[in-house]
Amino acid sequence: MSEKSGLILELKTLQKKAESELKGIQDAVSLQSWRAAYLSRSSDIMAFFKRLSEAPKKERPMIGQFANQVKAALETQFEKKENIIKQVGLEMNLRNKRLDVTLPGRAPAHGRLHIQTLVLRQIYRIFAEMGFQVYRSPEVETDENNFELLNIPAHHPARDLWDTFYTTKPGVIMRTHTSPGQVRAMREFAPEPIRVALPGMCYRYEQIDASHEIQFNQVELLAVGKNITFGDLKGTLEEFAKRMYGEGVRTRMRPSYFPFVEPGAEMDVECFVCGGKGCSVCGEKGWLEILGCGMVHPVVLRNGGYDPEIYSGFAAGLGPERISMLRYHIDDIRNFWGNDVRFLEQF
């Protein structure tokens, strides 16, 4: 018997053995050992490739080819068997582990609205009852809208109060307050009368502490029309405080300065912690500031397209985080955007 037929015979015998063993296999574990025995690197089939040198040079290609065919045939049969075993396993599973549709389901974890979403909605509702519509304007603003058109030119010292984050595009910044929305609303509606509430995130370059954050909400109020007075402003804001905190709330207005109003004021609510006596939360003042406000400056009215000889208006910028702190007795503003679920799930 030549070496050629010797090797080929051996291969054929091996193939038969492998095939008959494969037929008997019913489970995935035995299938894997079968694979290790016949198709792995250390299997007998692979050994044939090393033994090719035993055959005469002329016959080696033919024997090599044959060994390859055997290997390919066994691989195909292996895959077929593997599929069958998987399929059978799946069917068994379906048959044996029937789904009991009468079992009670698992309750999905409920999310909730963020406290500031709730408070903002409460603020919109109160002002909506007084005729203010929500008006949205962008958080990324031009320096022109955020400052220039609000009567704060580049050299103005008031810019120090509103240092912010800058984009890489010159003249484009993160808005420091919602007041630029005043100009946007006026330019859209002039010369019609306006009553809008302008909510949203504002950004400032601040030293973060219990009452200062680098991002926070504001709600801007703007009313423009004929014969609007400071009395309208005061009445609107006091009514707001009553609806937010209850009839008994104590508020006060103090004169203040903002370049885009004249006259300007700030409104305080009695400190919830000390009841007005003075403590660390209110900085011993007994009062907490919740908003800035005033009569829209003639320059701003003109920038918005209204003749200040004919029209007047009032504006206010409320701090909803401060408003929540007072309402829910939260003593650290960092809670709002710190994303600690233990805080958030209380509301």
Ligand code: PHE
């Ligand atoms: N924009 C001012 C601030 O962020 C608040 C303000 C708004 C004051 C409207 C007056 C009128 O501090």
